[in-house]
Amino acid sequence: MRIVVTGLIGQYPFGGVIWDYIQYVLGFQALGHDVYYLEDTGVWPYDPVKETITDDCTYQVRALERIMGGFGLGGRWIYRNAADGKFHGAGEALARELVKGGDLLVNVSTASWFTDYEVGVKHQMFLDGDPMFTQIGMHDPDKGDYTKRLRAHDSHFSFGLKLGDADCRVPDTGIRWKKTLQPVALDWWPFVQEAPEDQFTTVMNWASYKPKVWQGEEFGQKDIEFLKFADLPLHTPQRMVIAMGQGIGRKRPTEMLEGKGWTILEPDEVLPDHAAYREFLRRSKGEWSIAKHGYVAARTGWFSCRTACYLALGRPAVVQDTGWTDHLPEGEGLLAFSTLEEAVRGIGQIDADYGRHRRAARAFAEKYLDARVVCQDLLDQAGIG
Known part of the structure; x- marks a missing residue:
């Protein structure tokens, strides 16, 4: 299949953001598909310098x-500058051809809407990485255009593994959300043999953004x-290090x-790009x-794309339970907590x-997070596999 994946790599070429999008390109490519990356967000560029x-x-x-270029995708990306409408990379003609005549458009987290394209792609797939907040937005009367465009996709997926469960508080949108996880291109995240530094970390x-309100609750x-x-560091001898915006x-x-x-x-100092992030x-x-x-209070079942990368490296994770334990195993390599004592x-x-x-962490990643497995599951659930 000819597949186009959207993203925000150019707008935010930092740390984990790059991996969030590129791993879909790598995953579909590993399955043998003809894959391109297209970034046309309608947002003017941001100069971090x-x-x-x-x-x-x-x-x-x-x-x-x-x-x-570092991923061997030098001729397979297109970026459009919203300020002047000009296309860069592989160019405008290919961008319009992909959106008009491609087999699959994978719209990751509302990255692109293609308002001035002739959209004829056979299947449009929407991936929701922000459950609860996406659905609240769909009920916002001031976001009618956003909701209309989102509904226009042929299939809808979410990182919210509990959407549709009885105890999940995510508002109903009339969409039957299919469940998915962040794909990890395991070849780019090999199991680490050498000993780590003696510190637990995360990036956050x-x-x-400001809290969102649903039915009077923030x-x-x-x-x-x-x-x-x-107070966690006061209760464990383990060093705790956070790259925190x-x-x-x-x-x-x-x-x-x-x-x-x-x-x-400071993330911008220690994680300036995807290589530093992985390191x-x-x-x-x-x-x-x-x-x-919002993920916790609404019992969304959200599971982190960052945690997925830790696990792939064979770095165990202790992460807050959003309800994901109802759908994924925990206890070895991946441990859940809801209280300070459990953490x-x-x-x-x-x-x-x-x-x-x-x-166990690596084994979990190989079973549930392998980009080839996750991307094939997207195709199968959408009925286009």
Whole structure:
């Protein structure tokens, strides 16, 4: 099949963002398909050096040339500058041909809408990576156009593994959401043989956007959940290191967190690209992480794309339960927690038998997260496999 995958790699060519999108391209390609990456977001470029929106997409184009070339995809990417409408990379003619006559368009997290294209692709697939918040947005009367475009896809998938379950509080949209996980291109995330640094880590943002309201209740970001576990370093001898963005309004309480024993790193300094991101995870002993408050409170079953990468490397993970334990196994290599006591216990269990847990982590990734398996499952569930 001829497949086009959308994304935000050019707009945000940083750390984990790159992997979130590129692994779909690599996964479908590994299955033998003819795959291209197309970024046409309708959003003007952002220059991180000048820290401003600009009409100049030089930074985006150079980043894509470097990144895609590194994955052997040098002739398989297209970027459109919203400021002037010009296409870069493989060009406008191919972009329009793919959207008009391709077999599958994989729209990852509303990255592109293709408003001025002749859309004739045989199947449009939407992937929701932000359950609860996506569905709240669909009920917003001011986002009618967004909802219409989302509904126009032929199949709809979500990282929310519990969507449709009786105890899941995600609002009904009339869509039957199919379930999926983040694909990991295992060849790019090999099992790590050497010993790690003695630290549990994660990568996160204090708060990515303001809370959303549904039926009078606020559903918030990671800041709310993190504060519930702020005392964790006081209860474990394990070193805890977080590459943590300062969040909207730069409200991260750095001094308070460091006073409780957390080591806080600036993501833009230590994780400038996908290679540094992978190396940060690789050197870690394992991951400890919370989820967005909205994922937890709504019992979405969301499972992290970042955790998937830790597991692939054979780095065990202790992560907050959003309800994903109702659909995925846990206890070896991957441990869930809902309370501070459970988090402390999970870290201790991994420390006590690290070899067993790291092998189990890799085995989990091979069974559930292998990009070839996940991408084939997308095709099968959509009925186009």
